Amino acid sequence: ARILVLHGPNLNLLGRREPGIYGLTTLADIHAAMESRAKVDGVLLESFQSNHEGELIDRVQAAGTEGVDFIIINPAAYTHTSVGIRDALSGVDIPFVEVHLSNIHAREPFRHHSYFSDKAVGVICGLGAQGYQLALEFALSRLRSRG
Numbered sequence: 468a469r470i471l472v473l474h475g476p477n478l479n480l481l482g483r484r485e486p487g488i489y490g491l492t493t494l495a496d497i498h499a500a501m502e503s504r505a506k507v508d509g510v511l512l513e514s515f516q517s518n519h520e521g522e523l524i525d526r527v528q529a530a531g532t533e534g535v536d537f538i539i540i541n542p543a544a545y546t547h548t549s550v551g552i553r554d555a556l557s558g559v560d561i562p563f564v565e566v567h568l569s570n571i572h573a574r575e576p577f578r579h580h581s582y583f584s585d586k587a588v589g590v591i592c593g594l595g596a597q598g599y600q601l602a603l604e605f606a607l608s609r610l611r612s613r614g
């Protein structure tokens with residue numbers, strides 16, 4: 468089985484970027500923790516970060532032909548703007564969980580709306596880097612029950 472983890476713009480700066488909001492954990496830390504957990508279940512986990520909307524769309528489209536079973540995505544700022552990434556996810560029809568480090572509902576009003584949440588299997592926000600691990604546990608249990 469294969470899981471793809473997608474990270475949108477500025478998440479390459481995690482650990483340095485507004486640590487009071489996003490924490491001190493880096494993207495490399497998050498990837499390492501997720502990869503080792505997935506390995507226990509014999510699942511291949513790949514991560515991809517981009518600051519470019521089109522690259523994220525291309526990666527989602529590629530997932531559709533690569534046999535990716537599940538996507539975990541933090542679209543970052545594109546959460547609130549991108550019909551294109553939303554349409555790509557609908558187009559490939561791969562189930563996904565949406566993750567945000569911060570509680571977007573407790574922040575500026577423009578962060579309260581997501582173009583992804585109504586298409587997501589579920590949404591985790593406000594739990595920091597741990598949110599990714601929890602999303603992964605969910606994805607792994609779903610893949611196990613699918614057999």
Ligand code: DQA
Nearest residue numbers: 541542543544567568569578
């Ligand atoms: C974010 C929340 C977004 O509003 C913001 O633009 C981000 C990160 C989060 O993980 O909390 O870049 O998705």
